[in-house]
Amino acid sequence: MSKSALPARHEHAKPEEEPAPIQAARKAANQALEDADLYIEKGTRQFIHTALALFCGGFATFALLYCVQPMMPIFSEAFGITAAKSSLVLSVSTGLMAIGLLITGPISDAVGRKPVMVVSLFAAAIFTLLSAIMPTWEGVLVTRALVGLSLSGLAAVAMTYLSEEIHPQHIGLSMGLYISGNALGGMSGRVISGVLVDFVSWRVALASLGGLALVAAIIFWRRLPESRHFHPTPLRPRTLVNGFTQHFRDAGLPWLFLEGFLLMGAFVTLFNYIGYRLLGEPYHLSQAVVGVLSVVYLSGIYSSAQVGSLADKLGRRRVFWAVILLMLGGVVLTLFTPLPLVLVGMLLFTFGFFGAHSVASSWIGRRARQAKGQASSLYLFCYYVGSSIAGTLGGVFWHEAGWNGVGLFIATLLVGALAVALHLARLPALPLNVKAAAR
Structure with missing residues (x-):
């Protein structure tokens, strides 16, 4: 029998189906591409x-x-x-x-x-x-x-x-x-x-x-x-070291870590020693009343969400330095004697702190391109170290110069934080990897 007489079995044969593992991998890859935009x-x-x-x-x-x-x-x-x-x-x-x-x-x-x-x-x-x-x-x-x-x-x-x-x-x-x-x-x-x-x-x-x-x-x-x-x-240890190195080489992340130290240090110092002032001359408030003043935290509950939303609309660069300036204004008000001014100062200070912390926290996530968990850990590590060191140093100023000394110490921390915020505002923006991304 000639070759031409042989049935053309391969001309119309159905292509072989992909093995099940390959199909599953392809399906997973397609799903990953779909989820990437979700x-x-x-x-x-x-x-x-x-x-x-x-x-x-x-x-x-x-x-x-x-x-x-x-x-x-x-x-x-x-x-x-x-x-x-x-x-x-x-x-x-x-x-x-x-x-x-x-x-x-x-x-x-x-x-x-x-x-x-x-x-x-x-x-x-x-x-x-x-x-x-x-x-x-x-x-x-x-x-x-x-x-x-x-x-x-x-x-x-x-x-x-x-x-x-x-x-x-x-x-x-x-x-x-x-x-x-x-x-x-x-x-x-x-x-x-x-x-x-x-x-x-x-x-x-x-x-x-x-x-x-x-x-x-x-x-x-x-x-x-x-x-x-x-x-x-x-x-792996090498991965951790590379992550630390990468974060500290970034133009903005080390400055944000420093902001965590300065902002939390200022916040803890104020609330560590404001009670001593209000218990003494000329206020003589009771311990119960001083304890109730923790309700100023409610302003922080409001500001953290509202300032965070405002930063989404106007950009972190425009909002960050403004809320730090508000903290500084609040500290200045606590230096005056009338109790209403002191309370308003505490309120503004707390409002500004939680707003600033909200902006800085979201900014960390935007700037860290890899090892994001490590970047957040470094920020919060500096945050709590600032609480420990500055909170203790504030006691030295209290014993040496009373509330005026504490207020000056806090103001110094905030002036440093304001200078860092203005520096961050001048950094070039990172390239965006999603549509209509935040500033």
Whole structure:
């Protein structure tokens, strides 16, 4: 039989189908391309769920961190310790939190944002419940140290998650809502524990806050959308060193780290020593009234969201220096004697601080192109180091020159922060990788 007589089997044969693994890989690649453009938009169900989850996470973080502050005199009485030793119940938490920030951010770059934050919140709630049943002071300190270390996981990663998943036009607003939760948590933790210990033991008060944090952790876990823009980075020492090097070579990130140090240092210094002034001449306010003045935090809850939204519209460069200038004006007002002026000054100062922190936080996420979790960790590390160092130095100025000395110290920090903000405003903008991105 000739070749021409052979049936042309191959001319119309169907092409072989791709093996199943290749089809699955192709489908996953196509889905990844589709997801690349799916940022969470303002007004959507996902945005509402994200805002609720991060608000609850921020609330729980700072409620658990600062709830022990009003209980320090009670710890002194219960365990027969000095005030200095009692203060360790907060110091060990903030200290371990600062150290943890350098660890949990890189871990999130390797294993993912949401898993690290969920584990962190549940762990902090559980360690708080354990601290309520510790029979010895040493046991309380160990569990409080673990609370601080656990909370670093959410504090370091939340800003990174928002910068990756929220549409750049709405990052400022979403960051502001998260920081609103921080402010409300910091205030509520102090107020709730301070009121409860008048009616129940410190153990019941601490356990109640641990239970509240556990509820917040469940809401966070159930409502926070999974990451769509996360790309894992292997957790290797060389990778960490490269990340640090890259961030400090950036034209803007080191200055933003410095801003965290200066702004938080100024904020903590004011609230560490304003109470001493109001308890003394010429005001003689009671301790209860001075404690109630923490309601000025409410202005921060409002400003963090509103200033963040304004920065989305006008640009961070135009808004950042303005809110720092507002802080400086608030400090100046506290130098006058009339009590209404002092209170207005505190209000303006708090409004400006939370607004500035909101803008700086969102700016970190925009400038860090890689190892975003590490960048957020560095910012918050400087933030808490500023709290520790400046808060202590402020006491030197108080003892040497009273409130005028403290006000001068805070003003010096803010003048430095203002100079840095003006420098940042002159930096060339980064190229945008999405449509209609933020400034």
